[in-house]
Amino acid sequence: MKKLKWNQRHPITIFLHASMMLLGTMLTMHPVMLFLSLIGAFMYGMVIEGKKWWQQFRWCIWIFAIEMLFFPCFRHNGVTPIASIGGQAITLESVLYGFFMSILLISSYAWFRVISFWIDEERLLYLFGSIWSSFGLLLSMIFRFLPMLRQRYREIQEVQRGLGRGNKNLSLPEQIYLFGKNSSTLISWALEHTIETTISMESRGYGIGKRTTFHRFVFRLQDVFWCIGMIALEMIWGLGFIKRYYVMYYFPALEMQWNSKTQFGIIIYAIGMFSVAVTELCVFMFRKKEVS
Secondary structure, three states: OOHHHHHOOOOOOOHHHHHHHHHHHHHOOHHHHHHHHHHHHHHHHHHHHHHHHHHOOOOOOHHHHHHHHHHHOOOOOOOOOOEEEEEEEHHHHHHHHHHHHHHHHHHHHHHHHHHHHHHHHHHHHHHHOOOHHHOOOOHHHHHHHHHHHHHHHHHHHHOOOHHHOOOOOOHHHHHHHHHHHHHHHHHHHHHHHHHHHHHHHHOOOOOOOOOOOOOOOOOOHHHHHHHHHHHHHHHHHHHHHHHHOOEEOOOOOOOOOOOOHHHHHHHHHHHHHHHHHHHHHHHHHHHHHHOO
């Protein structure tokens, strides 16, 4: 994983940028904004993880298949039939709606994954710990616990393979039995680890009253400029959302808002999204020039 200059920004600055990306992705079904969101998320992911990023999105093919093949079979609204199955029309509007819904789901997941690299447990506690300490602690423990569960399950599978029980040629009932056995072992470890964590927290004085916290984050002048810019962009984009400039109708017929105000809002969204990437690129080119 590559360390970016953006990761050195204040958690509030990073949170404002992340909220703008997520709101722009999940609150609209406009095709242009969805494609911009998908491109931006994958661009940041490639910068952070490189080729490893693509390995995490193999399931995207299944999302596209489910949404585009099954959704039109159950929703027959639309005025442009392109096929017929069992006397029910498969409409172009349903196919496109399923396609862009899959783009929405994949983009949202990609942004959450990118944000998980931007906002670690320490930044999460800083953002939510003072407001709702228990909630912030719960989120940080969940983000830490899920990768641990995944790693522990892999270790259990390796042990089973070492004992000769992980053969891929097992029958379906044997695979189900082996999966249940591995899951039971994983749950037992998770409960034991939870009890150990609880005892450790109590011995360290958790829950005895209000305690002071330490953080290493400094709100610099650059963060002020970034926050002002992000808030201004979010307000401009949000005003367009309230006035329904980014509406896309799929049923009963395709109708997309595309006027000067819509284009202006999309440009604002693109500026907010790619401003960090452009900054990172400029920093990289500057450092490369200094080295040469």
